[in-house]
Structures are given as C-alpha cells and as structure tokens.
Amino acid sequence: MDVHNAFLHGDLDEEVYMKLPPGFRHSHPGKVWRLRKSLYGLKQAPRCWFKKLSDSLLRFGFFQSYDDYSLFSYTRKNIELHVLIYVDDLIICGNDSYMLQKFKDYLSRCFSMKDLGKLKYFLGLEVSRGPDGFFLSQRKYALDIVADHGDDLRTRPAYTPVEQNHHLATDDGPLLTHPRSYRRLVGRLLYLLHTRPELSYAVHVLAQFMQASREAHMEAALRVVSYLGGSSGHGILLHSLPDLTIDVYCDSDWSSCPITRRSLSAYVVLLGGSPVSWKTKKQKTVSHSSAEAKYRAMSVALKEIQWLRKLLKELGIDQAAPARLFCDSKAAIHIATNPVFHERTKHIKNDFHAVRDAVRDDCHAVRTNEQLADIFTKALGCDQFHYILSTLGVRDLHPPS
Structure with a gap:
C-alpha cells in the first residue's frame, strides 16, 4: 500500500514558521505562517510522519519490533499480521484474509491510501511467485545501469565481476578527470547488493576509491557492468520449504x-x-x-x-x-x-x-x-x-x- 502525501499527515510538536510564498497577498503584511502540519522539506517531517503512522498501528493492536523499528506485528489467537514500513510504502502480510481487509479499511480511514495489490515491484525489487517460493531480483534496475554505460562496455563479456589477483589498491595510474561518474556508478551498484550477493566483494573494493578514483578503478567498475550485461536476471530464490x-x-x-x-x-x-x-x-x-x-x-x-x-x-x-x-x-x-x-x-x-x-x-x-x-x-x-x-x-x- 502507498500513502498519498505522507509527510502532510504529520503533526508538528515544535513551533515552526515559514514565509509566505512569492506572489501571495493578504491583509497582514510582514507576518509569517505558523505550521500545524509538517511539510515536505522540513527536517521534522519524516519523524512526524512515522510517529503518526506508528501511533495508528499501535491503536489497532500492533506492537513495534525492538530489533527492527520498521516492523510491526499483530497477533491475536491464530491471526497474525505483519507490516513492514519504508517511509510511505507499506508491505502487509497475514494469514487471515478477513483481518487483512479489515486492517486495510482501517488504514484508508486514517490516511489517504492506495492499495497496489499483491507485491510485485517494491523500491526497484521485483518479486515473482511460484510453487518453489519467492524469487527476488532487480533485473530492470540492472538493465538500466547497463544501458547507461553501453558505449563504455567491452566487446567481450565478463564472466566474473572482478579480475582475479587484481591490484586496485596499489594502482598509481592517472586520476579520473570526472570522478563524479565513477561515484555515481558505484552508488548505483551498492543498491544492487540487496539481491546480488556475488557483487558484495567487488563493490566493497570499488567503494574504497571514492576520494581518489583512477582510470583503473573505472575500468574495474565497467567490468562489473559487463558482468551485469550477461547476468541481469540473477536473483535469489526464497524457498517455500x-x-x-x-x-x-x-x-x-x-x-x-x-x-x-x-x-x-x-x-x-x-x-x-x-x-x-x-x-x-x-x-x-x-x-x-x-x-x-x-x-x-x-x-x-x-x-x-x-x-x-x-x-x-x-x-x-x-x-x-x-x-x-x-x-x-x-x-x-x-x-x-x-x-x-x-x-x-x-x-x-x-x-x-x-x-x-x-x-x-x-x-x-x-x-x-x-x-x-x-x-x-x-x-x-x-x-x-x-x-x-x-x-x-x-x-x-x-x-x-
């Protein structure tokens, strides 16, 4: 489920004032507005929204996990509901369809919600269901990375993400003239680690050279992209055993x-x-x-x-x-x-x-x-x-x- 204008639901406890928008005229010149609700751009907005949402869940009967504060669980007799929160996106699972619908109706009364149906795509993660379990991948995200660097890829595909016996840490070659592209690429590769465990070592090595990126480091990063070109559909299977x-x-x-x-x-x-x-x-x-x-x-x-x-x-x-x-x-x-x-x-x-x-x-x-x-x-x-x-x-x- 997705919340419309999530940060606008948060209630401010502190006194926050803002200037009037340009072009707005009223009968009290020189005065400012005091905010009652949080707005996008305020430092307090994420905290206020999460407090508003968590209070609503607690009123319904959920309890908050101490090991993962974004996880809320509801347990009554044989009924179990679990909610995982990422800002304004919610993943809901449970073992009782009536209770699930009742809970979604409750959320819709509290906030302006949108029910997106069964989980298929979430924050770049693609979820596929089958008799063997759930398959998680980031195929579209990986293909976007490959497409953005298609002209820089080698003609020969890479079968491993990093070259064996590399010497990237001691390389003293020329520095990159535009290191921002290297930093952006490594940052995008970091997000791939949610479903691509085989990239963990390669990205770990590349992330050490953000400050002083050299041409050899960029070549190593493009090798990872070459590897992605032939393995964009890789993902992890969560067995239903x-x-x-x-x-x-x-x-x-x-x-x-x-x-x-x-x-x-x-x-x-x-x-x-x-x-x-x-x-x-x-x-x-x-x-x-x-x-x-x-x-x-x-x-x-x-x-x-x-x-x-x-x-x-x-x-x-x-x-x-x-x-x-x-x-x-x-x-x-x-x-x-x-x-x-x-x-x-x-x-x-x-x-x-x-x-x-x-x-x-x-x-x-x-x-x-x-x-x-x-x-x-x-x-x-x-x-x-x-x-x-x-x-x-x-x-x-x-x-x-």
Missing part, C-alpha cells in the same frame, strides 16, 4: 589490504537453504594471524545470528535448533571451543570471546573449496565463482538470449 534452520558461513582474508594490512571479514546467512543476509567489511584492527582474523569474522557472524534469531522470534518462528556456524579454519574453531585463554589470545578483545560461549558444539569445519563465504572475501576464478553462486541459490529467471 518448511525447513527454517539457520546456517552461517563466515570467512576472512588475512591482511588483504596492502595499505593498512587489515583483514577482510564476510559472512552469508542461509535460512532454510536460502540466502537472506550477507556482508563484506574490512576489520577495524590489524590481526596478527589468519586464525585471529577468522575468529574476528566469527564474532561478526555471531552478532548477525543473534539479531536474526530475535527477529524470527518476533515473527512467530521459534528456533528450537541452534544455528550452525561454518568456518574453514580449525585453529579458529579450537580457540572458540577452548575454555582456557592462553597468552596468544589475550590481545583479542573480550567481546570476541563471546563466540566461545555461543557456538559450543555448533561450530563446524568446512573444506576451503566448499566455503561459501569465499565469494565475499576475494576475487575467485570463473569455475569456483560459479560453483559457489549455484550453491548459494542464485538463479536467473531471465537468461540472456
């Missing part, structure tokens, strides 16, 4: 940054075999060994597991079985399961030792060639890249002709 166990693969690339020598952490979360969360991020401190870097990656993945379990619980999904954490470093697993901290682990922060209490016997070793998080930490060869891609469940409903 009843299995909702959490499997997490975490990995790190030790001392991968040649400038700061900081390691790279990454994880991917699979819910019932479907990827629902992933991240690539440079670690805040320098790790003294690969085992320490892997251990820090496990700590980051653990925080995501804890947040996701709480979110699922608010959605009415109790995780009876523990989440399984997969790592390809036996040394890091031994540190996590060892109840005694020796001198080689004292320099690791105390919060990382929370991993030991959380994983217990649910931390498993995985072979390096089966580590799904590898695609988030390094540039892989074509064979290994596409093997992990298929294992993650990335599909293409619109293969190029």
Whole structure:
C-alpha cells in the first residue's frame, strides 16, 4: 500500500514558521505562517510522519519490533499480521484474509491510501511467485545501469565481476578527470547488493576509491557492468520449504589490504537453504594471524545470528535448533571451543570471546573449496565463482538470449 502525501499527515510538536510564498497577498503584511502540519522539506517531517503512522498501528493492536523499528506485528489467537514500513510504502502480510481487509479499511480511514495489490515491484525489487517460493531480483534496475554505460562496455563479456589477483589498491595510474561518474556508478551498484550477493566483494573494493578514483578503478567498475550485461536476471530464490534452520558461513582474508594490512571479514546467512543476509567489511584492527582474523569474522557472524534469531522470534518462528556456524579454519574453531585463554589470545578483545560461549558444539569445519563465504572475501576464478553462486541459490529467471 502507498500513502498519498505522507509527510502532510504529520503533526508538528515544535513551533515552526515559514514565509509566505512569492506572489501571495493578504491583509497582514510582514507576518509569517505558523505550521500545524509538517511539510515536505522540513527536517521534522519524516519523524512526524512515522510517529503518526506508528501511533495508528499501535491503536489497532500492533506492537513495534525492538530489533527492527520498521516492523510491526499483530497477533491475536491464530491471526497474525505483519507490516513492514519504508517511509510511505507499506508491505502487509497475514494469514487471515478477513483481518487483512479489515486492517486495510482501517488504514484508508486514517490516511489517504492506495492499495497496489499483491507485491510485485517494491523500491526497484521485483518479486515473482511460484510453487518453489519467492524469487527476488532487480533485473530492470540492472538493465538500466547497463544501458547507461553501453558505449563504455567491452566487446567481450565478463564472466566474473572482478579480475582475479587484481591490484586496485596499489594502482598509481592517472586520476579520473570526472570522478563524479565513477561515484555515481558505484552508488548505483551498492543498491544492487540487496539481491546480488556475488557483487558484495567487488563493490566493497570499488567503494574504497571514492576520494581518489583512477582510470583503473573505472575500468574495474565497467567490468562489473559487463558482468551485469550477461547476468541481469540473477536473483535469489526464497524457498517455500518448511525447513527454517539457520546456517552461517563466515570467512576472512588475512591482511588483504596492502595499505593498512587489515583483514577482510564476510559472512552469508542461509535460512532454510536460502540466502537472506550477507556482508563484506574490512576489520577495524590489524590481526596478527589468519586464525585471529577468522575468529574476528566469527564474532561478526555471531552478532548477525543473534539479531536474526530475535527477529524470527518476533515473527512467530521459534528456533528450537541452534544455528550452525561454518568456518574453514580449525585453529579458529579450537580457540572458540577452548575454555582456557592462553597468552596468544589475550590481545583479542573480550567481546570476541563471546563466540566461545555461543557456538559450543555448533561450530563446524568446512573444506576451503566448499566455503561459501569465499565469494565475499576475494576475487575467485570463473569455475569456483560459479560453483559457489549455484550453491548459494542464485538463479536467473531471465537468461540472456
């Protein structure tokens, strides 16, 4: 559902005055208007609108999630409704059609609403339904990026988003004369990461050169666009299977940054075999060994597991079985399961030792060639890249002709 003129519904608590619009005349020259409602352009407008909407939902009987403030849930006996909010766009789901219609009628009385029907297109995300589940993609968005840079693409398509054994961080080639185009392209690629996990590492690397963009960096960004040209229909399939166990693969690339020598952490979360969360991020401190870097990656993945379990619980999904954490470093697993901290682990922060209490016997070793998080930490060869891609469940409903 969509709200018409959403910000105009917000009630102002502060005193805000505005000058009269040019050309407007009245009998009290030199005076200004005091606003009773929020207007577009005010800093208070988004907050006032969200408060107005959330108060309406709370009056209906919803409760607000503490783990995701944009999520509201309604539970009465066997009836469940969930509302996800993005500014003035609402996604509503539930298990009772009568209650759904009753709730939509209530919203229409509170605000000027537009019912857009079943979810098909939302903020650039395309949603397709089938017997196997939901398929999420950004095909139109990807095709728009390719179309805008069609003249700059190489004639030979790219089968991976980033070249293996690249040296982008140490490149000292000429700077771009117009870096704004590079920044705009990388910004557009960032939004693709919602449904394209295989682009996480490539975009992470490219985003580090916003300040001083060079020609080699632009060529690497155009390689990603070339890759999109042959894989614009790629997306993730959320399976409709009843299995909702959490499997997490975490990995790190030790001392991968040649400038700061900081390691790279990454994880991917699979819910019932479907990827629902992933991240690539440079670690805040320098790790003294690969085992320490892997251990820090496990700590980051653990925080995501804890947040996701709480979110699922608010959605009415109790995780009876523990989440399984997969790592390809036996040394890091031994540190996590060892109840005694020796001198080689004292320099690791105390919060990382929370991993030991959380994983217990649910931390498993995985072979390096089966580590799904590898695609988030390094540039892989074509064979290994596409093997992990298929294992993650990335599909293409619109293969190029």
